[in-house]
Amino acid sequence: MDYDVLVIGAGVVGCAIARELSRHRRADGGPLKIGVLEKEPDVSLGTSSRNSAVVHSGINYAPGTLRAKVNVRGNAMMDELCAQLKVPIKRIGKLTVALTESDLPGLHKQRNQGEANGVPGMELMDNAKMRTIQPGIEGILGLWTPTSAIISSFGLTIALAENALANGARFHLNSEVTAIDRGEGTLTVTAGGKKFTARVVINAAGLHCDEVSAMAGFAGAKIWACRGEYYVLDKRLDGTLKTLIYPVPGPNDPGLGIHLTPTVDGNILIGPSAAYIPEENREDYRATSAIMADLRREGLRLLPDLAASDFIRSFSGNRPKQTPPEKGGNADFIIEDVSAEIGTSAGFIHLLGIESPGLTSSPAIAGMVREMVEKHVPLAERDDFIAERPGFAGSFSELPKEQRMDLIKTDPEYGEIVCRCEQITKKEIRQAIENPLGARTMASIKYRARAQMGRCQGGFCTPRIVRMLxxxxxxxxxxxxxxxxxxxxFGNVRDGLKGGEAL
Amino acid sequence: MSTVIERDLVVIGGGPAGLAAAIAAKEAGCEPLLIERDRVLGGILNQCIHDGFGLHRFGEALSGPEYAGRFIARLEELDIPVMRNTIVLSLSGDRRLLVSRLGEISEIRAKAVVLAMGCRERTRGALSIPGHRPSGVWTAGAAQNFVNLENIMPGRNVCILGSGDIGLIMARRMTLEGAKVEAVFELLPWSSGLPRNIRQCLVDYGIPLFLGTTVVDIVGMGRLEGVRVAEVDGERRPVAGTERFVPCDTLLLSVGLIPENELAREAGISLSPVTGGPLVDSDCMTNVPGIFSCGNALHVHDLVDNVSEEAERAGRSAAACAAGKLSAGGTAAAIRPGAGVRYVMPDRVVIPDAPAEKDSLNSLNSLTLAFRVAAPSRDGVTRLSAGGKVLKEEKHPRLHPAEMVWMKLSGAELGELRTIGKPLEVSAS
Incomplete structure (x- = not known):
């Protein structure tokens, strides 16, 4: 047996599960062997890096649903987790705003849901009170949820993966699952041309969860991809938004509506749209002219002094929805052990339709899944678990000057800036290149060090990073x-030259 | 340990503008410090290995590195101190700089500062081109860096969007290195690059230029597979039915340059929405006393020779400022772009109440106005006027937005301005 537990998919949910499992050993005394399969060359390259990066409070979902439960529970777990893993998180709260009388029933519904779901600290605010939080805000009534937060979504995913790795989990990148065979007490997963045997397989394949479950013999799952497009705005506007501001969602909206979202890095996101995309490619992350125009218009309405150069990038992410386009809305998360249904004595647990609030819920989902795993492999907590990840949260440039001076003494490369826009140092680039997962794409460096994410979009630092590599x-x-x-x-311009000689 | 350095003058940026400003300041008796973020001086000129630099200044066609080399040699001759591999993290309105380099963050206090940070390229994001985000979409300058400095080929089948000079230069460069350049597409009905570059880089190599055409879709999930292009109407909207797919593995963008002014903004300097650079007076001084701007950080130039000349003026003014000799009094007259003109540099001219004293370093004995016209024309006329009265008129066989227009005013002509006091206006027809 290669693994006790094999997780398919290294998004935030798969990585949270791997990290939660890595806190444990087998109850019979042996180490718990954990593997993670990921089809991409790095973790967090799918929906986990393509979202609003908001930690939701839990007002959006009907009481009694799994979505509501894991949302509220996950939110409460986030501060400790982020402190341990050195992930930037800012509890900036959220105002859900009723602009007109017609929004009021929807707003009260959100409040009632929040109350039933156990969302702490909620408050209804009139316009004057709202303006003490966000100057100039329009709207007749707002619902304040102080536990809403912004976070680095790829930062969390990468940190969870690295911490799981530090505790013994193994990651197989570039390993797309193509078959799952059911044997006696074991499942054999073919991925990237290799076979892996496991006692329990967890399907956290996000946009492809239905396909993976079908490989294991479960026919009842179906996913539609629903694209959300965003713009990223220049950091020049940092500080404009004091809190998250959302419209009141309509009953059949597939998302939470287009709005502005500040990021932990100081940018603002405009988006997301919500448009179902054709079946053929669930990972078609294109930007479309009509929606880009909508987002620009909406951005200009909310921030009238936006210049064309403030729109530094667009991106999109696709939601794995369980409801077809004609129905829309939001179905509940499905997290279940279907070993019996597919006729195996091994364990097969699948997670279907984990869209928003999947990021918020990930630590709670991980706990739930670990309890399900224990039915197959009894577990006990390890006393040698490494809970803390080394380093500091965020970028070097955000540290107080004294701390920066001290760090430069330990490593002079903290003084050398490679990414000018984001003021990312050579040391941070080096740490990103030498990441423990061994991911070596330019996106891997970008998501770890923030280089190439600024207003020049890598025009300055990409040649420097290429030279360094x-x-x-x-x-x-x-x-x-x-x-x-x-x-x-496409190779070298001239053979026999290394490049960089002229400088 | 944090060190605080006191300086008369700090020049930020060691490209053509910063080099010329530092040299001019030193020659005016000032002790400048030059800060450069790269390992070497010369800035973007280092990757411009084609010739054509220095025709005006030296009467020779030099390559970029050769042109920079002349200034670097003079800089060394004058023993001007340089901090290389150094980034300015922040600049305050009272001219305190926080700088970072290997092993050190330090603070510098300067009596005067020249901003010469150059410009950066506009990226895909700012253009809002729809489509996928495959690899193979580069700014032309990044591709130039890879080919000319790093010996790396960024593409084999190339389309170029935008007819800016770097794009034109790269069309020729990629062709010479064996790539197939399919076409250059330009949104505007005229080229954004210099006519000589159109001739020498496209026509001579049989590369087609499609005006009034733009990229409306970028196709390819991993590597770029091609672009969809369409003709645009008078309002620059794609015309239905004109779309076609052009296969290519690489798209180079040469769609405009943005002056680098994050430090300027931080220091409280007012920027022009048209140029993206600071609003400056005839001494190249911004609205923040003691902070000057020149070169492509001030406004994007088409010829480096002009950058050098402008930067020398900024360097001399900054030296005068550091020495406390920049004349404070005088009449400030605003200069506005009139009909047919996009912008005029400077934004205002300070006319001393009396002719400049002999030992004054900022001798306003002549003034050069730089401006760009809004559209191309033949047999055009440019005018400087005030309150309807034409003060100076010049004829041009050809006016083109890609070519900066210069109008030089003599001391006598400036004397006339002293009596006017109305906003000046530059127009073209």
Whole structure:
């Protein structure tokens, strides 16, 4: 047996499960062998890096649903988790705003749901009170939820994965699952051309969860991808938004509506739209002209002095929805052990339709799944678990000056800036390149160090990072990838030259 | 340990503007410190290995590194101190700089500062081009860096969006290195690059230029597979039915340059919405006393020779300022762009009440106005006027938005301005 537990999918949910399991050993005394399979060349390249990065309070879902339960529970777990893992999180709260009388029933519904779900600290606010939080805000009544927060979504996913790895979990990147065979007490998963045997398999495949369950013999799952497009705005506008501001969602909206979301890095997001996309490719992350125009219009309405150069990037993410386009709305999360249904004595647990609030819920979902695993493999908590991740949360440039001075003494490369826009140091780039998961794409460096994410979009730092990878890590032109797919470059211009000689 | 350095003058940026400003300041008797973020001086000129630099200034066609080399040699001759590999983290309105380099963050206090940070390229994000985000979409300058400095080929089948000069230069460069350049697409009905570059980089190599055409879709989930292009109408909207797919593995963007002014903004400097650079007076001084701006950080130039000249003026003014000799009094007259003109540099001219004293370093004995016209024309006329009265008129066989227009005013002509006191206006027809 290769693994006691094999997790399919290294998004935030898969990584949270791996990390939660890695807190445990087998009750019979042996180590719990945990594997994670990911089809991409890094963790967090799917929906987990393509969302609003908001930790929700739990007002959006009907009482009694699994969604409501794991949302509220996950939210409450986030501060301790982020402190341990050095993940940036800011509890900036949220105002859900009724603009007109017609929004009021929807707003009260949210409040009632929140109350039933156990959301702490809620308060209804008139316009004057709202303006003490967000100057100039429009609206007749607002619902204040102080536990709403912003977080680094890819930062959390990467941190969960690295901490799981530090505690013994193994990650297999570039390993797309193509078959699952049911044996006696064991499941054999074929991924990236290799076979892995496991006592329990957990399907956390996000957009592809229905396909993975079908491979294991479960036919009843179906996912539709619903794309959300965003714009990223220049940091110049940092501080404009004091809190999260959302409209009141309509009953059949597939998302929470287009709005502005500040990020922990100081940008603002406009979005997301919600548009179902054709079946053929659930990972079609294109930006469409009509929606881009809508988002720009909406952005200009909310922030009238926006300039064209403030729109530094667009991106999109796809929600794994269990409801078809004609129905819309939100179905409840499904997290269940279907070993009996598929006729195996091994364990098969699947997580279906984990869209928003999947990021918020991930630690709570991980706890739930671990309890399900215990039915197959009895577990006990380890006393040698490493809960803390080394380093500091966020970027070096955000640290107090004295702390920066001290760190430069320990490593002079903290003084050398490689990414000018985000003021990312060579040391941070080096740490990103040398990440313990061994992910070496340009996106891996971007998500870990923030380099290439600023207003020049890598115009300045990409050549410098390329030079560093070539000169210090032996990369050849064909070794550079943005994410997956084809290489970035087409060999050398001239044979026999290394490059960089002129400087 | 944190160190505080006191300086007369700090020049930020060691490209053509910063080099010329530092040299001019030193020659005016000031002790400047030059800060450069890269390992070497010369800025973007280092990757411009084609020739054509210095035709005006030196009467020779130099390559970019050669042009920079002349200034670097002079800088060394003058023994001007340089901090290389150094980034300015922050700049305050009272001219305190926080700078970072290997092993050190330090603070500098300067009597005067010249901003010469150059510009950056506009990216896909700012254009809002729909489609996928595959690899193979580069700004032309990044591609130029890879090819000319790093020996890396970024593409084989290339389309270029935008006819800015770097894009045109790269069309030729990629062709010379064996790539197939399919076409250059330009949204506007005229080229954004210099006519000589159109001739020497496209026409001579049989590369088609499609005006009034833009990229409306970028296709390819991993690597770029091609672009969909369409013609645009008078309001720059794609025209239905004109779309076509052009296969390519690489798209280079040469769609405009943005002056780098994050430090300026932080220091409280007012920026022009048209140029993206600071609003400056005829001494190149911004609205924040003691902080000057020049080169592509001030407004995007088409010829480096002009950058050097402008930067020398900024350097001399900054030196005068550091020495406390920049004349404070005088009449400030605003200069506005009139019909047919996009912008005028400077934004205002300070006309000393009396002709400049002999030992005054900022001798306003002449003034150069730089401006760009809004649309191309033949046999055009440019005018400087005040309150309807034409003060100076110049004829031009050809006016083009890609080519900056210069109008030089002599001391005598400036004397006339002293009596006017109305906003000045530059127009073209």
């Amino acid at each position: 070539r000169d210090e890590y032996g990369f050849r032109p064909e070794d550079f990838f943005v994410r997956g797919g084809a290489p970035m470059f």
